[in-house]
Amino acid sequence: MMLPSVLLHDHLDGGLRPETCLDLANQHGYNDLPTNDAEELHAWFDQSASGSLEGYLESFDHTIGVMQQASAIERVAYEAGVDVASHGVVYAEFRFCPGLFTNRGLTLNEVIEAAASGFSKAGAETGLVWGIIVDAMRQLEDSMEMARVAISCRGLGVVGFDIAGPEQGFPPANHLAACRLVRESGLRLTLHAGEAGGKHGVAYMAQAMDMCGAERLGHGIEIINDCLVEDGNITKLGAVARRVRDRQIPLEVCPTSNMATGSLRPEEHPLGALHRAGFNVTLSTDNRLMSQTTMPAEFEFATTHHGITVDDLAIITRRSLAAAFCDHDVKQQLWHDRIRPAYTDAGATPGVLH
Ligand SMILES: [Zn+2]
Secondary structure, eight states: OOEEEEEEEEGGGGGHHHHHHHHHHHTTOOOOOOOOOOOHHHHHHHHHSSSSSHHHHHHHHHHHOOOOSSSHHHHHHHHHHHHHHHHTEEEEEEEEOOOGGGGTOOOOOOOOHHHHHHHHHHHHHHOOOEEEEEEEEEESSSSHHHHHHHHHHHHGTEEEEEEOOTTTTTOOGGGHHHHHHHHHHEEEEEEEEEEGGGHHHHHHHHHHIIISSEEEEEEEEGGGEEEEEEEEEEOOOOOOOHHHTTTTEEEEHHHHHHHHHHHHOOOGGGGGHHHHTTOOEEEEOOTTTTTOHHHHHHHHHHHHOOOOOOHHHHHHHHHOOOOOSOHHHHHHHHIIIIIIIHHHTOOOOOOOOO
């Protein structure tokens, strides 16, 4: 049985179908793919993406390389919408940095327009409700420009802003001005923090939340480093962990992706411990191509390795929807029409959406 889900953290350039990657490369004369066989390419993405966040990010050169035309971006966005909807996702926020897709002359606006057009088509066909999160890359210095274009493209479905990319050495506070501009405009803010910040992970989360004003944290799993864990359970919280938990800051946890970049074993992932300790854990896919994952696969991971029950999945989905950057009436409708009935049928007590 496939349960409905809410997907808060999914990178557009990390979710291509391998065949589409090949098609687009042929169509537009991109000759740098490691192989011309879809299956081999799928395996290559999976394998090149394991071990470190930096290796993982390298594989994006190819997906970005084949997404430099409006028609290519529109196709990838359309297929992303159709694919996640086919896996039970009823609401998705897709993210990308428009500045990465301008190598062949597209403007930032045209990039967002093309993506929005693809998502709209997928939404019309499948009923998927979607939003766009505009990313700025944390290692670059154009976050103000990305923030401005995000704000100006609200009419196209942009609902939020984020900082993504290699974490170590690039603290969120480097982009304080962009974050402030976004918040002042009323656009919503989530920031990648505590994914792979190493010894800075906890400090970066504090910066993202306290200085930059992030409403959600991308991953945030390194908050476990500010907790005392005994026998697999959190027994004591540090100051930052306490703020994250007490303010119920939603953590966009992407288990399969975290295991690849952090070389974790399934049971070493902190999601179970964080969930049991009352953190606001949500589940997402991050990069469906590089991590070869889907929302049902992430649910399966949580139930198999971390004792998450159908009741827990109902809670996680309710929290995800509450944390979404769409309008409240849209949330109420999705909850009452599509999510609550399915979880009730599955024997869960989904509770009340606030
Ligand atoms: Zn991410």
